[in-house]
Amino acid sequence: MPYDVVVIGGGNAALCAAITAAEAGARVIILEAAPRPYRGGNSRHTRNFRCMHHGPLGPLTDSYSEDEYIADLLKVTGGKTDEALARIAIRGSERALPWMQAHGVHFQPSLSGTLSLGRTNAFFMGGGKALVNAYYRTAEALGVKVLYEAPVAHLSLAGGRIEEVVFEQMGQSHRLRPRSVIVASGGFQADTDWLARAWGPAAKNFLIRGTPYNRGAVLADLIEQGAETVGDPTQCHAVAIDGRAPKFDGGIVTRLDCVPFSIVVNNSAQRFYDEGEDVWPKRYAIWGRLVAAQPGQVAYAIIDSRSLDLFMPSVFPPVSANSIEELAEKLGLPPAELRATVDGFNANCGDTSGFRPTELDGVATNGITPPKTNWARPITEPPFYGYSLRTGVTFTYLGLKVTARAQCSTADGPIENLWAAGETMAGSILGQGYLAGFGMTIGTVFGRIAGKEAAAHAA
Amino acid sequence: MPHDVFAEARRQAEICNACRYCEGFCSVFPALQADRAFSDGDLTQLANLCHNCRGCYYACQYTAPHEFDVNLPRALAELRTESWERFAWPGGLARMFQRHAGAVTIAVAAGFALLLALVHLLGSTGAGDGFYAAMSHGLMVSIFLPAFFFPLTSLAISLRRYWRAVGGGRVRGRDIAAALGKVARMKDLAAGHGEGCNFEDEDRFSQARRLAHQAIMYGFLLCFAATGVATLMHYLWAMPAPYPFLSAPKLLGVSGGVLLGGGALWIAALKTRAERSLSDPRAWAAEMGFVLLLAFIAASGLALYGLGSTAAMPLLLALHLGAVLAFFVLAPFTKMAHGAYRFAALLRDATRTKA
Ligand SMILES: Cc1cc2nc3c(=O)[nH]c(=O)nc-3n(C[C@H](O)[C@H](O)[C@H](O)COP(=O)(O)OP(=O)(O)OC[C@H]3O[C@@H](n4cnc5c(N)ncnc54)[C@H](O)[C@@H]3O)c2cc1C
Ligand code: SF4
Ligand code: SF4
Numbered sequence: 118m119p120y121d122v123v124v125i126g127g128g129n130a131a132l133c134a135a136i137t138a139a140e141a142g143a144r145v146i147i148l149e150a151a152p153r154p155y156r157g158g159n160s161r162h163t164r165n166f167r168c169m170h171h172g173p174l175g176p177l178t179d180s181y182s183e184d185e186y187i188a189d190l191l192k193v194t195g196g197k198t199d200e201a202l203a204r205i206a207i208r209g210s211e212r213a214l215p216w217m218q219a220h221g222v223h224f225q226p227s228l229s230g231t232l233s234l235g236r237t238n239a240f241f242m243g244g245g246k247a248l249v250n251a252y253y254r255t256a257e258a259l260g261v262k263v264l265y266e267a268p269v270a271h272l273s274l275a276g277g278r279i280e281e282v283v284f285e286q287m288g289q290s291h292r293l294r295p296r297s298v299i300v301a302s303g304g305f306q307a308d309t310d311w312l313a314r315a316w317g318p319a320a321k322n323f324l325i326r327g328t329p330y331n332r333g334a335v336l337a338d339l340i341e342q343g344a345e346t347v348g349d350p351t352q353c354h355a356v357a358i359d360g361r362a363p364k365f366d367g368g369i370v371t372r373l374d375c376v377p378f379s380i381v382v383n384n385s386a387q388r389f390y391d392e393g394e395d396v397w398p399k400r401y402a403i404w405g406r407l408v409a410a411q412p413g414q415v416a417y418a419i420i421d422s423r424s425l426d427l428f429m430p431s432v433f434p435p436v437s438a439n440s441i442e443e444l445a446e447k448l449g450l451p452p453a454e455l456r457a458t459v460d461g462f463n464a465n466c467g468d469t470s471g472f473r474p475t476e477l478d479g480v481a482t483n484g485i486t487p488p489k490t491n492w493a494r495p496i497t498e499p500p501f502y503g504y505s506l507r508t509g510v511t512f513t514y515l516g517l518k519v520t521a522r523a524q525c526s527t528a529d530g531p532i533e534n535l536w537a538a539g540e541t542m543a544g545s546i547l548g549q550g551y552l553a554g555f556g557m558t559i560g561t562v563f564g565r566i567a568g569k570e571a572a573a574h575a576a
Numbered sequence: 577m578p579h580d581v582f583a584e585a586r587r588q589a590e591i592c593n594a595c596r597y598c599e600g601f602c603s604v605f606p607a608l609q610a611d612r613a614f615s616d617g618d619l620t621q622l623a624n625l626c627h628n629c630r631g632c633y634y635a636c637q638y639t640a641p642h643e644f645d646v647n648l649p650r651a652l653a654e655l656r657t658e659s660w661e662r663f664a665w666p667g668g669l670a671r672m673f674q675r676h677a678g679a680v681t682i683a684v685a686a687g688f689a690l691l692l693a694l695v696h697l698l699g700s701t702g703a704g705d706g707f708y709a710a711m712s713h714g715l716m717v718s719i720f721l722p723a724f725f726f727p728l729t730s731l732a733i734s735l736r737r738y739w740r741a742v743g744g745g746r747v748r749g750r751d752i753a754a755a756l757g758k759v760a761r762m763k764d765l766a767a768g769h770g771e772g773c774n775f776e777d778e779d780r781f782s783q784a785r786r787l788a789h790q791a792i793m794y795g796f797l798l799c800f801a802a803t804g805v806a807t808l809m810h811y812l813w814a815m816p817a818p819y820p821f822l823s824a825p826k827l828l829g830v831s832g833g834v835l836l837g838g839g840a841l842w843i844a845a846l847k848t849r850a851e852r853s854l855s856d857p858r859a860w861a862a863e864m865g866f867v868l869l870l871a872f873i874a875a876s877g878l879a880l881y882g883l884g885s886t887a888a889m890p891l892l893l894a895l896h897l898g899a900v901l902a903f904f905v906l907a908p909f910t911k912m913a914h915g916a917y918r919f920a921a922l923l924r925d926a927t928r929t930k931a
Contacts, residue, residue: 154641161637164597223769225600229609242769243635244597250634250779368637370594370644430612432594432644 120146120262121575122568123282123295125269125335127151128158129245130539130560130567131301132252136220137568138299139259143575146293147261148284150268150302150330155366157249158303159327159512159540159556162368164228164245165238166217166561167554168210175214176224179236183207186237190552197548199347205521206546206555209562214239217561221251238554244369245557267291269335272298274342278533296534297571300525301564303540304513305333306353307365312510315351322414324358326509329365336541339517343527348514348544354551355405360415360505361433373504374428376404377492378474379418380462381506383411386445386454388462392418393491396477397428402551409508416506417448419459421498427474435502444501461485463495511551516544523567534574536567581658585619585651591644598632600768603758603925604652605632610928621742623655624921629772630854634779653856660913663741665733673909677861680906684869687902691894694719706818707880710890713816716897723904730908731916738917744924751926758922776849785846791839792870793915798832799877818884830881837874840867859911866910873899 124135127149139145149156169186170177186207191198218224223242227235234240241248257263264286271283282293305311307329312320340346362371374397381392381404390407394400408416425435438444441459445452465482472480472494482493517525517537525535525542539560546559589608592598599605603625611618630649638644657674664670672679695711708716738744771781806825809815819825844867852860876896883892907913 154639223600223771225768228596228599229606240600241597242600243631244595244637246637247597247631247635247779254780363643366637366642368595369597370591370638372594426612430590430593432591434590 120144120293120295122146122297122299122571123148123293124299124301124568125282126158126300126302126539126541127156127249127263127265128301128303128539128560129160129163129249129252129557130541130564131299132160132249132256133561133564134299134301134536134538134568134571135256135261136252136259137565138297138572138575139256139261141569141572141576143297143572145256145259145261146295147256147263148267148269148282149263149265150334151265151328153265155328155330156253156265157246157328158331160560161246161249162244162327162366163241163248163557164369165231165234165240165554166210166213166557167238167552168214168558169207170211170214174211174239175218176226176239177214177236181237186210189237190555193550193552194548195550197550199545199548201521202519203546205566206559206562209565210558213558213561213565216565217248220255222248223251234553268330269302271338272300272335272342272535274339274344274527274532274535277527277529277531279535296575298535299567299571300335300339300517300535300537300541301539301560301567302335303328303331303333304353304543305336305515306331306510306513308332311337312353312513315513315515316353316409319409319414322507323355323409324362324367324371324507324509325365326356326358326362326367326371326511327365331512331540333513336515336517339525343529344532345518345526345528346515346544347518348516348548350515352515352549353513354402354511355409355508356401356511357404357408357416357506358509359431359433360507362507362509367509370432371509372401372429373418373431373506375418375420375424375431375504376400376506378424378427378494379420379504380459380489380496381416381418382450382455382458383416384413384450386450386458388458388487389416391487391490393481393489393493395491398553404506405508405510408506414508417450418504418506419444419455419496420502421496422500422502423494423498425502431504433504435504437500437502439499439501441496441501444503448503448505459496462489462493463497466493466495469494512540512543512556514544514547514549516540516542518542519545519563522570523563524570534571536571538563538567581651581654582616582619585623585655586614588646588648588651589614589619589622591638591646592632592648595638597637598635601631601635602626602629602768603922604648607925607928617742619655620659620738621921621924623652623659624738624742624917625925626652626656627918628653628855629785630774630851631781633854634774647854649854650856653854653859656914656917657856657859659738659741660734660909660917663734663737664909664913665730665737670909670913673906674862675858677865680862680865680869680910683906684872684899684902687898687900687905688895689898691898691901692891695890695894705816706884707889707893708817710893711897713810719901720897720904723901727904727907727912731913734908734913735916735920738920739924742921742924744920745927747923747927751923754926755919755922759919776846778851784842788839788842788846791835792843793839795832795835795837795839795874796870798828799836799874800832802826802829802832826881829877833874833878833881837871837878840871840874843867844871863911866906866912869899869903869906873903 121143225242269284273281358371359373442452445455465485523536638646661670772783773785775785
């Protein structure tokens, strides 16, 4: 049967697009590269989406205005933002929330430990996989056909339109000639060769926090055919995570929030940055880059027993020892150097009576470089604990350039029947940095726009 | 070889505690997140708070084939089986009845045989009205009075052991009220969003299991009330059975029987559709056997009501009473015990949250 709309990808953006197109009457097929248990890309790892609202809305308290939202965004992107597109996403978010509920998504009050987000971010009950499941059910009930393990290899672009979609399934190549095509296949971070070409060889040691299926195949194919892009091709959003996380798909549980209460050393047992510069949510991305710059792309956070309960439990238990030397042995660090670093740090800690784990307490070191400017408490109470840290990549910034209607283009002008949504075009809006919950906002709002446009074109 | 159910539950609880995405589904997660390290008692408490709705399984990004292999409903179900076996009195019986549908069947058959023999040898004296023609009132009481107190005693001992294991402290009146309120509405069975379980069709939410379970529970209570009222009428007001249809015991009993039987068959049907690997697969058959026993009790009770004055009555009566006898003996060692444990777990949770 001929399809009006082919949607490439099976995450949040793809599903929002497919549902919207199907509700507009189009015959829709989803081509998802992942097998069914892993469907849903990075969206299956998410927990919330950021939403503008005037007055309480769903689980959200109070109000969150467009101006405040855009100001928050500009702060994290340092101005590297297409403001017109950003405002579309922000304005669209308010109507998106009830739409999500109507299509099966359940929200819950903000998770314990994230109460500061209760006004701005709506949390999915059960997380992103529950959201993705609900959307697949809704889509299938609307007659959307879903193919798993069906990665798209090529879109043939000719005369300003996509003529053909080529995908693989069970070792065979298949072709579709739909009227409209929507790309929602995420970034390229899972292709570590590409990442290494862009970032440098250090990228081979990065861990990928999300799906192994976002390899950027469609992005590369379109770029080769002259599709216009935005975003820095060499950059990715990376955070410091537990070094024992799996190479792919470790997700949220590999987060490690101990850095502000620790000293962090490289594999020569030397400190290299102020661990107490700011609260962790404002620093984890910086630490992703800092760790990436260390030899072997690895670092070690060292705490003593007094600090163990000050941060969210990690999925991997810390390495523990009764002396600093023993801890160093267990972590594979040079014991004498670690001892010297810890002693030097301890000797430069001052008055710790003002120690307050939940705020910037100004309890700082004196006279060492780098300093520790908050939460600087000596590491003296055994047992001592250590965690390894590695760089975990969330997404890449390079994306397809789109219009306000989510349409893609080449230098010759718009591609008549190609739209993009989600991570794969988010570079248009997020030039650098990241605002918690904004990825799902972009995917939901632009997914719906792309679905509507694609269906209208096919009608 | 049996794996260590505590170690496995602990491993998964630690993953959930680092994730917390399922916080809103049920009482398990807020309780779990209150701890950082999990003692065997903590895990036992969590297991008995779980009602196997499977919401957290289908929502989990870490289920197999992911290497974290999270399957919390199963880990907690296996721990429930284990803990009930440990707390059961007399010990050993629970292991037999929870894991072997065959043992359940044999117990039921033994109940039948005993009652048939009694009816045959002693019962049919012709003295007495209605059912008492088949079996005298005195004989019934002398069998069922101890049979009634046995499960109560047994469960009371088990719950004491449970309470100690989970570190339960003093209970206040409002804790009991809070726990009772949850049971009456089966709040958790609706899931945090009120759309029910993910039981019979993967991640589709449905109220079927909750409704069927309500039917069983209220049906059971109605049947129980019918017997209680009849006992009072017999002893206090000297109004022995049989009773007409428009009497309290009959009205309660018939409506209870319909609810109990319908609910039990419904649950049995749902169980055949539910994915077995999300619960304790070793307990599946015995649980099913027990649910069918409930359905049989309801059906034979209703049949007695319909055919009570026919020649089939003595046989029916023996079957019905045999099944009821088996039920009493089995109650503390089978799925039936979950009611008691679950209530204790809710009570424990209430003492935690308002501490
Ligand atoms: C651990 C983690 C937590 C996060 N938490 C949040 C959060 O709480 N809130 C938030 O807003 N954002 C969060 N993000 C970012 C968020 O995941 C993304 O912004 C969002 O999911 C992007 O959605 P998407 O649909 O564009 O891409 P994805 O959900 O990644 O979907 C891409 C899809 O394309 C498929 N695909 C890839 N290549 C092909 C191909 N060649 N052919 C066919 N299909 C293909 C993939 O299999 C996948 O299904 C998080 C990211 C990570 C890694
Ligand atoms: S079941 Fe899975 S998604 Fe839910 S809290 Fe546990 S780890 Fe997280
Ligand atoms: S199966 Fe249901 S009741 Fe049990 S832990 Fe998961 S969500 Fe809670």
